[in-house]
Amino acid sequence: MPHPVQDFNQRIIEEFRANHGRVGGPFEGGRLILLTTTGARTGARHTTPVAYLPDGGDRILVIASAGGSPRHPDWYRNLVAHPQVTVESGVFTYEARAVVLTGEERDHAFARAVESDRGWAGYQEKTDRVLPVVALHEIARPGPPNINASSPGEAIRLVHDVFRRELALIRGELASGTTTLGAQLRVNCLTFCQGLHNHHTGEDVAMFPFLADRHPEARPALDRLRTEHAHIATLVEELREALAGTDLVSVRTEVTRLTHELEAHLAYEEEHLIPLLDHA
Known part of the structure; x- marks a missing residue:
C-alpha cells in the first residue's frame, strides 16, 4: 500500500537531485538538504528532505521537529544510533558527524531558529x-569537494549558483526584518562570507x-578576476563591520553593494573560465 509521507518525500528527493537543490511546493525558497542516515534497527540507508540552518564553520543545524509530532522522526533515531x-x-x-546539542547550546540554537522562522515555535507548542x-x-x-557536476565548467556554474541563491535568501531575510538584526541572520551572512572567501582563495x-600555465592568452582575464577577488574581499569586510552593529539599513546597503559587484564578477568569470575549464 502506498505511504503518503514516503511518496511525498520521494518526489521532493527526485526534484531536488534533478534541479541541484531547487524545489517547489512547501520547501520552495527555503534552505533544504537531503539527509541520508543508517537505520537504527535495520542498517538500511534512508534519505529524507530536511530543512537546515547555517551555523558557521564546518557545520549546519537540523531540528527534529516532525511537524510537532509526539514522536521523534525516524531520521533522528537513526543518527543517534549511527552518527x-x-x-x-x-x-x-x-x-x-551528527552531534545532538544539549543544555544552553541547544536552547540558544533553537532560539535562533525561532528568530529566523516562527514556524519552529509552532512545532514546539x-x-x-x-x-x-x-x-x-x-x-x-x-x-577537492565532491560537486555533483558532469564537467569542471558546470561545477563552477553550480557553485556560483549556490552563492546567488544564498544571497537571495539573505536579501529576503533582510526584507522581512524590522528594527533588530537577528542572530541567525548574522550567522547566515557570515557563513556566506566565509564560503565566498574559501572559494576565491x-x-x-x-x-x-x-x-594560466595552459592558456597564457587568458592571463589578462585571470588578472582581472584576482583584482575583483580583492575588491569583493573589501566589500565582505565592510559587511562584517555592519553586522557588528544593529543598523539594518547599513546591512541592507552592504548586502546590496556586495550582490551587485558579485553578480557582475560571477558573470565575467563564467564567460571566461567555463570554456577554458571544459576544454582542459
Whole structure:
C-alpha cells in the first residue's frame, strides 16, 4: 500500500537531485538538504528532505521537529544510533558527524531558529517533547569537494549558483526584518562570507595558476578576476563591520553593494573560465 509521507518525500528527493537543490511546493525558497542516515534497527540507508540552518564553520543545524509530532522522526533515531550521515546540498555531497546539542547550546540554537522562522515555535507548542537540535559537522576529506557536476565548467556554474541563491535568501531575510538584526541572520551572512572567501582563495591558489600555465592568452582575464577577488574581499569586510552593529539599513546597503559587484564578477568569470575549464 502506498505511504503518503514516503511518496511525498520521494518526489521532493527526485526534484531536488534533478534541479541541484531547487524545489517547489512547501520547501520552495527555503534552505533544504537531503539527509541520508543508517537505520537504527535495520542498517538500511534512508534519505529524507530536511530543512537546515547555517551555523558557521564546518557545520549546519537540523531540528527534529516532525511537524510537532509526539514522536521523534525516524531520521533522528537513526543518527543517534549511527552518527555518521551523508549530506546532499544539491551541489555538494559530503559525509558528516551528527552531534545532538544539549543544555544552553541547544536552547540558544533553537532560539535562533525561532528568530529566523516562527514556524519552529509552532512545532514546539504542539508537542510535549523538547525538539532536538542536531549539528552536522562536515568530515574533512583530502582533495577537492565532491560537486555533483558532469564537467569542471558546470561545477563552477553550480557553485556560483549556490552563492546567488544564498544571497537571495539573505536579501529576503533582510526584507522581512524590522528594527533588530537577528542572530541567525548574522550567522547566515557570515557563513556566506566565509564560503565566498574559501572559494576565491581556492581559485587564486590552484585554479588560476593551472589555467594560466595552459592558456597564457587568458592571463589578462585571470588578472582581472584576482583584482575583483580583492575588491569583493573589501566589500565582505565592510559587511562584517555592519553586522557588528544593529543598523539594518547599513546591512541592507552592504548586502546590496556586495550582490551587485558579485553578480557582475560571477558573470565575467563564467564567460571566461567555463570554456577554458571544459576544454582542459
